[in-house]
Amino acid sequence: MTETPDQSDTSNGPSRRLGRPFWFLWSGMSLSNLGDGVALIALPWVTSQLYPDPLAVSAVAAAGRLPWLVFSLPVGVMLDRVSRLTVLQLANYTRIGLWALIAVLLLTGHATLPVLVVVAFTMGATEVLFDTGAEAYLPTVVHRDGLATGYGHLRASEIVAGDFAGRPIGGALLGFGMAVPFAVTALSTSVIAGLLAYLRRVAPSDRPDRTGTVERSHVLADLAAGLGMVWRERVLRTLAEASVLISVLFGGMLGIQVLYAQVVLGTDAFALAVLLTVSAGGAVVGSQLAGRVLVGARVAPGLLGCLVCFAASTAGLGFTGHYWLAVVLFAVAAGAVAFFNVGVLALRQDATPEEFRGRVGSVFRLLQWGLSAVGMLLGGAAAQVAEAYWDESTALRLPFLVAGVAYGAYLLLFGFRLYRDTARHHGQTQRPTDERSD
Incomplete structure (x- = not known):
């Protein structure tokens, strides 16, 4: 070998x-x-x-x-x-x-x-x-x-x-x-x-190694087992639901981000690059902050708080036309998404048996990255339809307003369930750190 x-x-x-x-x-x-x-x-x-x-x-x-x-x-x-x-x-x-x-x-x-x-x-x-x-x-x-x-x-x-x-x-x-x-x-x-x-x-x-346990005939069975694991485990299912919504809504914003920057904010190519770069900085800060905040009993309130920030910042982007304020709000939204994704990664790794981690990870990558494509199409279609009733600037703000309102509604209706399931999982998995898989 x-x-x-x-x-x-x-x-x-x-x-x-x-x-x-x-x-x-x-x-x-x-x-x-x-x-x-x-x-x-x-x-x-x-x-x-x-x-x-x-x-x-x-x-x-x-x-x-x-x-x-x-x-x-x-x-x-x-x-x-x-x-x-x-x-x-x-x-x-x-x-x-x-x-x-x-x-x-x-x-x-x-x-x-x-x-x-x-x-x-x-x-x-x-x-x-x-x-x-x-x-x-x-x-x-x-x-x-x-x-x-x-x-x-x-x-x-x-x-x-x-x-x-x-x-x-x-x-x-x-x-x-x-x-x-x-x-x-x-x-x-x-x-x-x-x-x-x-x-x-x-x-x-x-x-x-062709002599291993992986067999070509079991591909569909392996995929089904990964999907089944996400559905059966309550905390994984709850995180998957929240991931779907944030992926679709954030994708709807990203799909028209270039036109939003050009029409609403009046940017050129370099100003757009600055906006995107600062947004990336927000994502870096969010991912680093998650590692410090999402510890112990702070996991559930931390996830809930980052979603509140996401809802507020996206709604703010629907109202503002000021370039630098929009830069800050995009950075906050990107940071909230990164914070949430790090929290989801940590929780799902802890909740998933070793033999399922690859497939469960693929399911969440599909939800977090793949469904953003659906959101992009929906965001573009919504702005296109809205142009028949309002001016272009107002129409391009619509996906941002919808994202803020939709996640605000999710938090009001299902925020307690997200908090309960993540807190319950934390309470059920108290054990020495060296017994956990990374």
Whole structure:
């Protein structure tokens, strides 16, 4: 059997030390996230310039998220059955071709709306493959004692490269022409191919063990078992319900965010990049704050409080037209969502048996990422319909007002149940820390 980092000699240093193969993987992930950040601002902006109506912009945004809805569960099963590094390489080669293609189509004037939708969907599919595959591949290049540190570095690179670096770079590159961000990203993505080829040479093989317990005939049964676990466990079901609502409502806001910034706030591409970057900062603060606040008996009130912040900030965005106030409110909303997601992750990990964690995690990724695509389409459609009755600025505020009111209503009707179930789970699972799985 091929040696893995879990079995390898660690005499050269502590087992937590991250070796050269990890840093090549981290570099590839960082460049990939940088491209995602550029695309997150460039593709919606290009769409808004070529097809300036809410439904078109939200359709492209939703197409980029839809693969999380369609592929999250099957990709989770597939990665247990094939070489994860091969999946990373195929996803990366596809990205290079797509970035180059969209740049050429923009230069030649052939970037129609259907083409933009297909490109966004395909890029989203490669994101599901690459990001999920990289996380699953990490134990191949990192000793088990270093996994927490390794995952922490990957998460940090996702935020720093994708949000803090990628979005401003994308906004700046748009100033040189609509095709420039895509051409530059195609070149940077080509570097990832070299990094992955190096990993192929020096890292242990990650070919799946065909003699293991995973059988191809059990794929559907495995998926059903994961869904059943979420439904049977009360705390998981309650968290799933709250996740669905926040995903759809937040997606409805994100789907028209570019047009909202242009029409309501009067921003240009760079000002939009600043808004998105500050929002990402809010998400970082929210995720870090969650680790400090969501401890012991503070878990239930902490989750309830972050949802109150989300409802208030989204409603505020529906009323304001002031740029800097909107920047602050977007940061609060993003921070509340990040805070909530960290809390959900911690609770579901604690409530889920070890043998179900992969599948239950895929279910929640589907709910938190996939259903945001539905929200984006609904947000764009709502704004489109509203334009028949009100001016464009008022119509673009509607999804934000709906989000604030809807979550306020959820808290009034079901907030006690969320509090009760999370507090009850905490009360039932009091045991020494070293008995819990991370």
